[in-house]
Amino acid sequence: MTSPPLDDPDEILFRQIHPNFYDNNYPGSGQFVPSPKDENKLSVDRSSVTTAAESHALFTENGFQSAAVYGVTVGEFGSERLPCHPDPLKAEGRLKANPAHAYADYSAFSRSQGKQIAKRLRNVAVKRGRLYPPT
Amino acid sequence: MTSDSQCFLLRYVGARFEKHRLPLDVLPDLSAFRDLLVSYVKSEWRATHEGRVRLPKGFEKSIAFDLAGIGDGCAIPKLVWDRDATQLYLPEFKDELESLMEASYSKLIQLVDGAADVVTTNNLPPEGVRALNRFGSGLLDDERIEFLGSTGKDGNVVYIDSYRRKRLITRGRDSYETRFEDIGKLLGAEKDADGITGVIVVNTVQHGTIRIPMAPERVKDEFGGSIDEDVQFRLMIELDNKDIFKRVVDVFDVDLIDAALVANLERCRARIKSIAALGDGWRDGDGLAVSEKAVVAAERLLAARPRLAGSYHIYPTDEGGILFEFVLAGWDYAIEAKSHGAVEIYGVQMEGSANLDSKEFAGVDAEALKFLDSLAGDPL
Numbered sequence: 001m002t003s004p005p006l007d008d009p010d011e012i013l014f015r016q017i018h019p020n021f022y023d024n025n026y027p028g029s030g031q032f033v034p035s036p037k038d039e040n041k042l043s044v045d046r047s048s049v050t051t052a053a054e055s056h057a058l059f060t061e062n063g064f065q066s067a068a069v070y071g072v073t074v075g076e077f078g079s080e081r082l083p084c085h086p087d088p089l090k091a092e093g094r095l096k097a098n099p100a101h102a103y104a105d106y107s108a109f110s111r112s113q114g115k116q117i118a119k120r121l122r123n124v125a126v127k128r129g130r131l132y133p134p135t
Numbered sequence: 136m137t138s139d140s141q142c143f144l145l146r147y148v149g150a151r152f153e154k155h156r157l158p159l160d161v162l163p164d165l166s167a168f169r170d171l172l173v174s175y176v177k178s179e180w181r182a183t184h185e186g187r188v189r190l191p192k193g194f195e196k197s198i199a200f201d202l203a204g205i206g207d208g209c210a211i212p213k214l215v216w217d218r219d220a221t222q223l224y225l226p227e228f229k230d231e232l233e234s235l236m237e238a239s240y241s242k243l244i245q246l247v248d249g250a251a252d253v254v255t256t257n258n259l260p261p262e263g264v265r266a267l268n269r270f271g272s273g274l275l276d277d278e279r280i281e282f283l284g285s286t287g288k289d290g291n292v293v294y295i296d297s298y299r300r301k302r303l304i305t306r307g308r309d310s311y312e313t314r315f316e317d318i319g320k321l322l323g324a325e326k327d328a329d330g331i332t333g334v335i336v337v338n339t340v341q342h343g344t345i346r347i348p349m350a351p352e353r354v355k356d357e358f359g360g361s362i363d364e365d366v367q368f369r370l371m372i373e374l375d376n377k378d379i380f381k382r383v384v385d386v387f388d389v390d391l392i393d394a395a396l397v398a399n400l401e402r403c404r405a406r407i408k409s410i411a412a413l414g415d416g417w418r419d420g421d422g423l424a425v426s427e428k429a430v431v432a433a434e435r436l437l438a439a440r441p442r443l444a445g446s447y448h449i450y451p452t453d454e455g456g457i458l459f460e461f462v463l464a465g466w467d468y469a470i471e472a473k474s475h476g477a478v479e480i481y482g483v484q485m486e487g488s489a490n491l492d493s494k495e496f497a498g499v500d501a502e503a504l505k506f507l508d509s510l511a512g513d514p515l
Contacts, residue, residue, distance in 0.1 A: 018418055021450050023406060028450035029460060029469065035453045037421055064419045112481070112493050119460075119467050119483045 005083040006046070006102060009075025013044035013084060013102060014055045014131065016066040027070055027126065033118035034106050040114075041103040046086065047071070049100035052131035062095045069132035070125035077104045080117045141218065142203070143168070143240070147210040148294070149278030150505035157210040160273045160314075160387070164280070165212060167269035169200045174263035175239035176232070183235070193224030197232065211283065248287040250299035264308060271300050272312045272371060277500045305376035312384050315372045317341060318365055318392065318400070318438045324358040326351035335389070337366050340434050342380035345372070347389055357391065365392045365400055367441070392441065399444035400437065406449045407433050413451055423455035428476035433457040435499040436470060436478070440507065463511055466491065470507070478503050482510075 006013075021028040034042045045055040052069040059066050077084050082104045091097040106114050129135060145168065151158055176198060177190060199220040203213045216236065221229050246259065259267065271280055279296035287293040295303075297313060304311035322344065323336035333354035334346045347368065358366075371385035392400070411430045415423055436459065437444060446461035455474035460467070468482035468491070476498050482491035491510075496503035 020410070020413065020417055020422075023448040023450060024402075026448045028448065028458060030450055030452060030458060035418070035421055115469070115493075116481060116483050116490050119469065123467060123483075123485065 003086050005085055006074045008048070009073060009078060011074045012047040012071040012128075012131075013074060013077070013104070014047060014050070014052050014069050014071050014100075015042070015044050015125065016056065016059050016064070017068040017070060019065055019067040022067040025068075025130075027068065027122055029115065029118040029122040031118075032072070032121040032125070033111075033114045040105065040107040041087075042082075042106060044072075044084070044102050044104060045098070045100040046102050055100060056132045058096060058098055062098075068130050070122075071128055071131050072121050072125050076121065076124050080120060081108065082106060082117070141216045143172075143200075143214040143216075144206065144283035145212050145214070146206075146281040146283050146292075147212075147278070148281060149275065150501040151275070151278065152210040157205055157212060158273075164270055164273065165200070165202060165214060167266050167272075168214070169198070170266035171263055171270050172236070172239055172243060173198050174260045174266055175242055176235050177262075178260050179235045179239050179242075183231075191225060191228060194228075197221045197223075197225035197228070198236075244282055244285045244287075244293050246303065247282070247295050247299060248285075248293045250295070250302045259303070264304060267300065267304055268312050271295050271297070273314050274300070275314065275501050277502060301376070310373050310375045310381055312371055312373050314370070315342070316369045318367050318441060319345070321358060321361055321364050321366050321391075323362065324354045326354050335366070337368065340431075340438070342372070345370075345380060345383060347383050347386055349386060349389065361391055365397045366390065367392050396441055396444065399447075400441055403437050403444045403447055403449060404434075407437070407457065410449065410451045410457055417451065418453065422451065422453050423474070425451055425457055426455045426474040426476075429456045429472045429474050432472035432476050432478060432499050433459070436472065439499060439504055466510070468510060472499075480506060 015031065017027045017031050021031040032042070034040050050058070052071070056066055056069050074084050084102055084104045086102045089095075089098040089101045106117070109117065145164075147157060147161065173195065177194070180190065180194070181187070197220055199217040200214045201217050203215040205212055218229070221232055225232065274280070274297050276297060279294040281292045281294040283292065285293040301311050301313075317339050319337035319339040321335060322338050324333075325336070326333035330351050332348065333351035334348050335354060335358050336344060336346055338344050347370065366389060368389045369387040370383050371387070373381040373384050375381055407430065411425050413422070413424060417424070433449070443461060446463065448460045450458045450460070452458050452471060457472045459470040459472075462468070462485065465485050466482050467485055468480065471479040473479060478496045478499055479493055480491075480496070480503070481493040483489070494506060496506070
């Protein structure tokens with residue numbers, strides 16, 4: 001069952017940037033659209049539950065790669081008609097629990113539309129600046 | 136040939152020829168077309184005058200064409216047979232020449248229309264093959280010349296393009312000439328001991344190492360101290376019937392690219408190289424390895440519009456492609472070289488909500504580049 005959408009438009013949602021999506025300290029828009037296996041859900045971490053540094057630490061401790069953390073607010077996702085839902089993850093196998101986990105729901109859009117939305121979200125995230133490591 | 140029997144309309148089709156523009160590079164086509172036609176006229180004359188080996192005096196000069204104008208739409212040069220020249224040089228054969236001209240043009244059209252037929256020999260006379268090697272040699276991929284007023288076996292206007300040229304020329308010989316524009320790395324700059332001839336050696340993506348002849352003074356003054364730097368060139372080259380490079384036939388332009396541009400190109404090339412090396416699962420277990428076709432398309436894009444290199448951010452895609460992103464004139468654009476070699480272009484406005492909807496092209500071809508150029512309003 002889907003949880004009610006996040007309702008604080010100012011809450012920043014952290015997005016990890018894979019090193020291959022980071023060229024010359026600039027994140028690719030491909031990191032702001034769900035990959036084909038993500039079932040239209042873009043994973044993020046909530047700033048009301050964790051910090052950018054903690055989010056990065058947990059992500060890499062769980063065996064994933066991240067070169068940087070950028071942020072998009074719930075309101076900015078909303079202006080693209082993307083509802084965001086809390087989705088805390090329990091520990092599973094070698095993966096540690098992530099109570100801050102949430103996702104932005106892209107299911108109302110085609111892949112092609114999603115790529116354009118991703119560009120706009122990447123641009124607002126870049127405007128906000130890199131959240132981790134600190135600049 | 137049109138109904139007045141004196142006029143030939145060649146319609147150039149392709150992005151370069153829109154708004155009835157005819158690049159100077161293709162002007163040699165017009166004299167090559169005349170020579171091609173004349174080679175047939177000569178054959179026809181010999182066939183109808185058995186036993187006569189020599190042509191009448193003034194035969195060659197009597198067949199002169201004038202460029203009478205460029206038609207609307209795509210570029211349509213109008214070639215008019217100068218009947219006064221025939222009257223002047225060969226008055227007694229004027230009527231015969233007219234019928235020979237018609238028959239020759241008809242045979243020429245048949246030849247081009249049958250370019251795709253499976254035959255191993257050409258009925259073109261040797262001088263016709265030489266003329267055909269010049270006619271259309273400046274055509275790029277996706278460009279063609281239509282013979283207006285003709286009708287092929289399929290009911291459509293007959294045309295010649297790079298593929299048909301190659302088919303026709305290599306029936307009679309093992310090589311053909313074609314245009315080659317690219318950027319390569321300068322490997323050497325040499326001049327002979329006699330100081331009369333010079334050459335630069337350039338490594339290219341498409342044809343490997345090629346030797347470009349030029350004046351020895353230029354080799355020394357411009358290229359001598361620039362080994363490993365990038366060179367942009369436009370050439371006419373000879374390829375064999377398997378598209379293996381044989382030699383440089385003609386040199387239109389060769390220039391070193393400025394240092395800042397080279398640095399940007401180097402950075403992009405290194406980035407593409409590192410992306411090309413990613414294996415399956417590069418994204419924490421997901422992400423397909425980038426395909427060779429995507430890499431070729433990315434390199435072609437880089438070479439085709441080098442001035443954009445300073446704006447590019449380049450990334451792999453989950454589907455095995457390569458994504459170029461850049462900001463230009465208030466828009467954030469993406470050019471995605473897909474795993475099967477096609478190219479998709481889309482974008483969003485930076486300070487606004489407008490979108491440039493996705494447009495897909497077969498590859499980094501003239502159409503894609505024209506579209507890319509149109510984004511800035513001017514050629515990039």
